[in-house]
Amino acid sequence: MQPDLWKKIQDICDKLSKVTYENLTKIIRLEATGSSSAAQKLDDSFQNDVDAWMGGGTCFSMTWHLYQVFKDMGLSPRLVMGHKRKEKNIHCALILPDPDSSLLCPKTEYLFDPGYLIFDPLPLPLPPPQGAGTAFFPLVPNTVRLDRPTADSMALWTGGAGAPMKLRFEYPVEGVSVEEFKLHWNESFYREMMTYPVLNRLDRERGVQYYYQKGNLVTRDANGSRIEKIENSARVETLSRIFGLKPELIDRALHVLSK
Secondary structure, three states: OOHHHHHHHHHHHHHHOOOEEEOHHHHHHHHHHOOHHHHHHOOHHHHOOHHHOOOEEOHHHHHHHHHHHHHHOOOOOEEEEEEEOOEEEEEEEEEEEOOOOOOOOOOOEEEEEHHHOEEEEEEOOOOOOOOOOEEEEOOOOOEEEEEEEEOOEEEEEEEOOOOOOEEEEEEEOOOEOHHHHHHHHHHHOOOHHHHOOEEEEEEOOOOEEEEEEOOEEEEEEOOEEEEEEOOHHHHHHHHHHHHOOOHHHHHHHHHHHHO
């Protein structure tokens, strides 16, 4: 890949890394419109401008934004769905072929998984017998491993601070159409995780991840993880400060959930 294009892609990823993963705006849109298809059309990620986003978004918002940006650059990204055990199509990511790949050597492709707070383009390992079928990436605070037993399949594993690697998602590498991607996006509005707040943010400079779900705040860094119970009385102020979201947005989403 040409150095100027690589630098532009890295700058795009760095800007996206400052967006908070959150389902609050998603909860608000669904309640306001009454349908997933209408709520999806209101998603700020369609604007292709991170600075114009309401606050953040889930894996679908982040991946769709990245897909649009790469398409506008004349590149050929593929949308891929992630499966977790028996749950199908609950996650999504993107694969980008290197436009400079030669027919004389195996094509280099990169995984982008912003919805799992991976903001580094990860080169896909080649499956056996062309390659080792696995690759390690010592990211902070989570080490990432990609396993590719066949040309059609790939698995994402993560671990950190001495913890064992855990299988997170499996991806069919071929990808899905835009229409199928949006169908799975619509279905995501009715999953169990939309019944409580989920927020996730990575401070890349300090190597710290903050994750909030069901009243518990997990702080993860190179030394391990710490869990803190956030009382309801301090919830809005604490989440606003840590995740960079407006207090009124958090309060509105919590009000919707309370109903």
